[in-house]
Amino acid sequence: MSVIVIAVATESGVPIFTRKRGNNENIQFSTIASLHGINMFSKCHNLSVINTHLENGSILWKEYFKSVTLIGIVTGGLECDLEHLLSNINDAMVFCVGKKELENLKNIDQIKRDLRQCYPILDYLLESLDPNTLPRMTLVLDLIQSFLCSQSQQLQQVLDNYAEKVTGRWACLSIHGHLVATSSDFSELDPREARLLLLAAAQDGAPLRDTLVYLPYMSPDVAFRAVTCKLLADVYVLVVCGATPALSQIDEIVLQCWEGYAQIIKEAKLIHPRNFPLSITFEPCVLGIFIVNITLRRFVFSRHLQLSNQKTRGMSGFHRMDILRTFYVTSARDLAPELNIREILEKDIDNESSIGKMCETYWCSEYHKCHAQRSGNLLCCVLYAPNIPTHTMRLLTSQMLQEFHSNKDIHW
Numbered sequence: 001m002s003v004i005v006i007a008v009a010t011e012s013g014v015p016i017f018t019r020k021r022g023n024n025e026n027i028q029f030s031t032i033a034s035l036h037g038i039n040m041f042s043k044c045h046n047l048s049v050i051n052t053h054l055e056n057g058s059i060l061w062k063e064y065f066k067s068v069t070l071i072g073i074v075t076g077g078l079e080c081d082l083e084h085l086l087s088n089i090n091d092a093m094v095f096c097v098g099k100k101e102l103e104n105l106k107n108i109d110q111i112k113r114d115l116r117q118c119y120p121i122l123d124y125l126l127e128s129l130d131p132n133t134l135p136r137m138t139l140v141l142d143l144i145q146s147f148l149c150s151q152s153q154q155l156q157q158v159l160d161n162y163a164e165k166v167t168g169r170w171a172c173l174s175i176h177g178h179l180v181a182t183s184s185d186f187s188e189l190d191p192r193e194a195r196l197l198l199l200a201a202a203q204d205g206a207p208l209r210d211t212l213v214y215l216p217y218m219s220p221d222v223a224f225r226a227v228t229c230k231l232l233a234d235v236y237v238l239v240v241c242g243a244t245p246a247l248s249q250i251d252e253i254v255l256q257c258w259e260g261y262a263q264i265i266k267e268a269k270l271i272h273p274r275n276f277p278l279s280i281t282f283e284p285c286v287l288g289i290f291i292v293n294i295t296l297r298r299f300v301f302s303r304h305l306q307l308s309n310q311k312t313r314g315m316s317g318f319h320r321m322d323i324l325r326t327f328y329v330t331s332a333r334d335l336a337p338e339l340n341i342r343e344i345l346e347k348d349i350d351n352e353s354s355i356g357k358m359c360e361t362y363w364c365s366e367y368h369k370c371h372a373q374r375s376g377n378l379l380c381c382v383l384y385a386p387n388i389p390t391h392t393m394r395l396l397t398s399q400m401l402q403e404f405h406s407n408k409d410i411h412w
Contacts, residue, residue: 001076003129005089005122007115008036010069014108017115021126024075035059035071051082062086065103068093074129081129081329084141088192091216092121095196099220121199139325142339143292143299144195146179147275151268152411155181155261159237162257166227166250168241170197175265176234176272177202179298183239190217191297201228201238208254210247213240229254235265275302277409282306283396287368288320288383290328291404293412294336295377301325315368323368324383331361332372332381362393369393375401 002022013036042049051060057075070086096118163171171183207230212223228238282305292299303320363370371393372381
């Protein structure tokens with residue numbers, strides 16, 4: 001599989017950047033010009049080219065702010081998420097340079113330089129479509145990757161205290177790129193903004209760094225100050241605050257607020273890569289699990305469910321991850337139509353109601369079985385061994401959902 005995203009200035013056709021993942025060659029300037037020319041030719045005839053299908057993939061054109069055109073090319077993979085990918089990439093561009101800069105494009109060379117800071121985020125987004133690489137910070141494009149631990153509530157209290165001392169409004173704590181705890185008002189943010197902040201926080205960098213960011217939906221024209229601190233290896237805390245206090249003062253506040261909680265953070269780190277509290281046990285036939293909190297737009301994924309070190313025969317961890325991700329994107333996501341607002345707006349009321357009543361779906365093959373079931377605001381997708389009976393599969397998924405609703409160690 002391969003995925004390529006090209007950004008060009010709509011009027012001039014000047015390439016702004018090209019990012020790619022997978023087995024593909026560098027795209028030539030003449031090819032970029034031809035792809036952009038197709039879009040401009042259509043506009044001259046009062047038409048809009050949306051997409052075109054290749055032998056084993058598709059090409060999609062999306063124009064933003066009447067100034068930037070994103071061209072996505074995907075082959076051999078999840079073409080259904082290509083439009084969502086381009087939307088996320090546009091959000092990342094606004095996040096880094098602001099909406100006004102993208103609307104005006106007065107100095108394209110300067111825009112090119114400014115957008116380099118968002119390349120790591122763009123690459124993480126592209127990785128979510130490529131099964132040949134391990135996504136470090138994202139697995140699907142429409143949700144925030146999290147993990148569940150009993151320490152989350154205590155860490156949230158520390159986050160609230162830390163945010164108050166630095167006069168910050170939103171704060172989050174990430175471990176191995178997974179969202180672990182958030183400040184009380186973090187839910188005010190659009191989930192897409194929250195995920196961009198999480199991706200920005202988890203980038204390797206200085207122990208303490210100060211970055212200007214634009215929130216694409218709340219404040220696309222006025223920048224906020226995002227301060228990221230590395231507490232331990234692979235543990236970052238980010239807070240969005242004002243111009244004060246100075247970075248040196250924040251360094252002291254970090255020490256005051258977090259020094260006494262190092263052991264708690266270390267205990268939370270032990271949950272990874274299982275990503276579920278040890279109080280939750282899973283049957284040996286469960287090969288992987290992908291659970292979504294629909295209200296918060298967060299998900300938890302694990303392929304390391306058994307406490308023993310015994311490896312699953314016949315199916316690698318990467319294969320299990322790809323199966324569950326594909327099952328969610330192509331089938332299970334239909335159980336939560338509210339995750340796709342655009343689709344709801346396009347459907348009539350009767351059709352929407354009928355979709356809302358569907359609460360489970362499954363796949364069966366010679367090598368594995370997948371089952372998804374929704375209960376309230378939780379959607380649970382489970383990968384099972386192929387020899388499990390279908391009725392048992394349904395029973396186990398229901399039991400797991402009940403556990404996720406009732407277990408006191410689970411704090412979203």
